[in-house]
Amino acid sequence: MANPSLLILAGDGIGPEVMAEVKKIIGWMGARRGVQFDVSEDLVGGAAYDAHGTPLTDATMARAQEVDAVLLGAVGGPKYDKLDFSVKPERGLLRLRKEMDLYSNLRPAQCFDALADFSSLKREVVAGLDIVIVRELTSGVYFGEPRGIFREGNERVGINTQRYTESEIARVAKSAFELARKRSNKVCSMEKANVMESGILWREVVQEVHDRDYPDVELSHMYADAGAMQLCRWPKQFDVIVTDNLFGDLLSDAAAMLTGSLGMLPSASLGAPMANGRPKALYEPVHGSAPDIAGQGKANPIACILSFAMALRYSFDLGAEATRVEKAVEKVLADGVRTADLMGPEGGTPVSTAQMGDAIVAAL
Amino acid sequence: MANPSLLILAGDGIGPEVMAEVKKIIGWMGARRGVQFDVSEDLVGGAAYDAHGTPLTDATMARAQEVDAVLLGAVGGPKYDKLDFSVKPERGLLRLRKEMDLYSNLRPAQCFDALADFSSLKREVVAGLDIVIVRELTSGVYFGEPRGIFREGNERVGINTQRYTESEIARVAKSAFELARKRSNKVCSMEKANVMESGILWREVVQEVHDRDYPDVELSHMYADAGAMQLCRWPKQFDVIVTDNLFGDLLSDAAAMLTGSLGMLPSASLGAPMANGRPKALYEPVHGSAPDIAGQGKANPIACILSFAMALRYSFDLGAEATRVEKAVEKVLADGVRTADLMGPEGGTPVSTAQMGDAIVAAL
Numbered sequence A, B: 001m002a003n004p005s006l007l008i009l010a011g012d013g014i015g016p017e018v019m020a021e022v023k024k025i026i027g028w029m030g031a032r033r034g035v036q037f038d039v040s041e042d043l044v045g046g047a048a049y050d051a052h053g054t055p056l057t058d059a060t061m062a063r064a065q066e067v068d069a070v071l072l073g074a075v076g077g078p079k080y081d082k083l084d085f086s087v088k089p090e091r092g093l094l095r096l097r098k099e100m101d102l103y104s105n106l107r108p109a110q111c112f113d114a115l116a117d118f119s120s121l122k123r124e125v126v127a128g129l130d131i132v133i134v135r136e137l138t139s140g141v142y143f144g145e146p147r148g149i150f151r152e153g154n155e156r157v158g159i160n161t162q163r164y165t166e167s168e169i170a171r172v173a174k175s176a177f178e179l180a181r182k183r184s185n186k187v188c189s190m191e192k193a194n195v196m197e198s199g200i201l202w203r204e205v206v207q208e209v210h211d212r213d214y215p216d217v218e219l220s221h222m223y224a225d226a227g228a229m230q231l232c233r234w235p236k237q238f239d240v241i242v243t244d245n246l247f248g249d250l251l252s253d254a255a256a257m258l259t260g261s262l263g264m265l266p267s268a269s270l271g272a273p274m275a276n277g278r279p280k281a282l283y284e285p286v287h288g289s290a291p292d293i294a295g296q297g298k299a300n301p302i303a304c305i306l307s308f309a310m311a312l313r314y315s316f317d318l319g320a321e322a323t324r325v326e327k328a329v330e331k332v333l334a335d336g337v338r339t340a341d342l343m344g345p346e347g348g349t350p351v352s353t354a355q356m357g358d359a360i361v362a363a364l
């Protein structure tokens, strides 16, 4: 049987640097665990624009549809700020999400023990925190039509459309309930049903899916503004949060920052099962392309490495190998090995991106 | 000359309780400082619905348009959750904002010294924090058309429209720049220009207004997700933040919670100047109607009292009297007087809503 296939899209900024460390882990897995992948690489974002005048070529898009999983680094940078909206680096990532139909974006916000003092929040508020935000990723205001900047009388007007169908809401709700069953069996759904009709439909459909198929899961609803508050106040009250594309964007970034571990957090974007039973899948760190530190060997590769661990678990059913990678990361942190972003007052051994990757391989 | 007029809309939940304490302050101002108001009272939200079948009658709306300032308590509660969208308590508040055209909502996120340990964030992150979020309040996805739940083929679809005209953006930007000039002269504008065209227009217009009329103010732009992160990480980097209606809803709630002083934070919603030169204005606490503690004498009246102080300052040019109220609040807090929400591990004198109001009057 052919090896499972991985497409690596390292992207912009620190993307290529952190991905280089992931490749070391992939290499180790092949050499030492017999877990072989058929790896190909391509361009996305600003890097693709520079080479081809588009943030994602049709050929790359087609390849992404064929492979078993995509690993993405990060996209964007100030160099591309003035580009037309249609060819901005972000459009490459958004096209992947949309055309692969990756509707369920799992964003764990987990506080690593060795880093609990690192958060801007008090230790007791974040220590041991382990929640997952399930963000709808293929619809809502990110993709709704009409959209654009139009002329109206003697001024311009900017328009975007928030839009959710019942089936779009139902499928992401399902994935949140499924996930909750493997965890603490608790889902909180967030919207603005007090202000937006799309939020009313969201709340209704989530409740219906619950009552019909997941009555065993504890379900609550919260307005997204209250949700933002509660995440800051006492995040441990949550287990799984399910929310729409835009709220998910803000809430997951806030939650990630709370943990103090932004350079550590992976994500998985999953779609429907392919013919081989594996879900369409893209894995990427929650952090961005960090152009300010790109090319300096300062970036923390852990988020990207843990994204690969998520791929092992969710795409390849290699939970034990995923745990092996996660444990290696924990060990390295416990040993005080620290990239610049993790260097707190209590000190540690300062290392570069590549040294962190090497330390994790050594710990494997 | 007639006294300036105030319309009190206490609303639902803890609204009436906290407003009762504001009335004590108003009474004291009249008796002791010769600052007299012509006060009228009316219903809004669920209370108005219970009495009239609508969350805001036309008569109340007309009265709000005539007075010099509106003081609002809070609206909403679980009792009204099943009501049709068009008569929900929130619609009353939203109608006031829209018809009075209160486009500039000032939401200070301030950390009171006596409460710095109260935040879920570390003391050094929040102590001395004093930022203002200027939230656009009359447009965006809150009011854009088309909106509603429609049938499409064999399923329903929920739709809302994010919509901003150049002039809507320009006027709120102006108010943010004006405010910044009275503070640390720094504005950060937040949107999702990397994903939404309405965000692109927002960024462009804010920049234009800046370059044309406020080149002396330091202006930066940030994506709203990064903004949510940065608010959690190091909020003191900001002075004035200007953002749209929906982002402002989430970001200001998160910011308020960070201060640990949610029961303490006032807000002002300002519109264009009326014939008498005063801006159309509505003042309300940032917190909600807190139905879980309503009617128990547990609510903290300080946010509502400080909202009245904002009215003194912004509507009536009585900055010295506003400061007097603010100082009285600070003194009472420094003395350890605490409603339930402010009761931390370091103790203090536990008081009821009414006792807190009395203590502030005594300190005046």
Ligand SMILES: CC(C)[C@H](C(=O)O)[C@@H](O)C(=O)O
Pocket: A076, A090, A093, A094, A249, B194, B195, B225
């Ligand atoms: C880069 C950008 C398009 C993206 C988003 O807004 O979804 C990012 O913020 C994210 O959260 O993955």
Ligand SMILES: CC(C)[C@H](C(=O)O)[C@@H](O)C(=O)O
Pocket: A194, A195, A225, B076, B090, B093, B094, B249
């Ligand atoms: C009560 C509700 C309509 C309101 C809003 O969403 O604007 C509230 O959350 C606020 O922030 O003032």
